[in-house]
Amino acid sequence: xxxxxxxxxxxxxxxxxxxxxxxxxxxxxxxxxxxxxxxxxxxxxxxxxxxxxxxxxxxxxxxxxxxxxxxxxxxxxxxxxxxxxxxxxxxxxxxxxxxxxxxxxxxxxxxxxxxxxxxxxxxxxxxxxxxxxxxxxxxxxxxxxxxxxxxxxxxxxxxxxxxxxxxxxxxxxxxxxxxxxxxxxxxxxxxxxxxxxxxxxxxxxxxxxxxxxxxxxxxxxxxxx
Numbered sequence: 229x230x231x232x233x234x235x236x237x238x239x240x241x242x243x244x245x246x247x248x249x250x251x252x253x254x255x256x257x258x259x260x261x262x263x264x265x266x267x268x269x270x271x272x273x274x275x276x277x278x279x280x281x282x283x284x285x286x287x288x289x290x291x292x293x294x295x296x297x298x299x300x301x302x303x304x305x306x307x308x309x310x311x312x313x314x315x316x317x318x319x320x321x322x323x324x325x326x327x328x329x330x331x332x333x334x335x336x337x338x339x340x341x342x343x344x345x346x347x348x349x350x351x352x353x354x355x356x357x358x359x360x361x362x363x364x365x366x367x368x369x370x371x372x373x374x375x376x377x378x379x380x381x382x383x384x385x386x387x388x389x390x391x392x393x394x395x396x397x398x399x400x401x402x403x404x405x406x407x408x409x410x411x412x413x414x415x416x417x418x419x420x421x422x423x424x425x426x427x428x429x430x431x432x433x434x435x436x437x438x439x440x441x442x443x444x445x446x447x448x449x450x451x452x453x
Contacts, residue, residue, distance in 0.1 A: 229324055
């Protein structure tokens with residue numbers, strides 16, 4: 229399967245929430261009455277068995293989550309990515325590898341967590357290389373705001389593990405303020421560590437390492453409060 233084999237399932241002027249081809253589509257804007265009829269299936273309906281569910285936010289082209297789903301087949305995986313062109317690439321890789329334990333979400337991560345995910349769903353959440361929005365006037369767009377962290381905590385099991393990986397140390401240090409309102413750090417101060425070896429087969433990790441950047445990871449435990 230090639231990415232172009234996955235067509236957008238609706239006309240852009242008539243977007244609505246739906247699941248097709250193992251993908252949940254959450255349009256950024258929709259006034260369709262079909263949304264009122266949509267019912268999110270349970271995890272038991274989406275995945276075979278009752279394995280723990282892990283989620284990656286900011287999945288990009290999907291290289292990391294595809295490898296994780298293949299390597300850790302005893303876990304179920306959810307990949308969340310806003311851009312449809314990237315979802316197509318993840319879908320193509322999933323189909324070509326025959327992975328049954330990976331569900332895709334094309335849409336905004338916070339909307340997905342808030343409106344579609346039952347409480348205490350995820351045993352692990354991985355946030356890999358989110359946009360750091362480095363300019364001060366853009367900081368309001370950063371992922372780890374209070375509302376997002378609240379929704380993230382509710383979506384995770386008590387004592388579930390949150391992992392954040394980035395090349396942007398200022399973004400990570402700023403994000404700690406919001407994250408630690410709901411999560412306990414699993415590392416001593418400064419609450420993160422440099423990853424000197426490959427974290428995974430991530431396109432962004434490979435890119436930043438090629439440019440000589442350092443990669444950092446912070447791990448937290450959900451307080452479940």
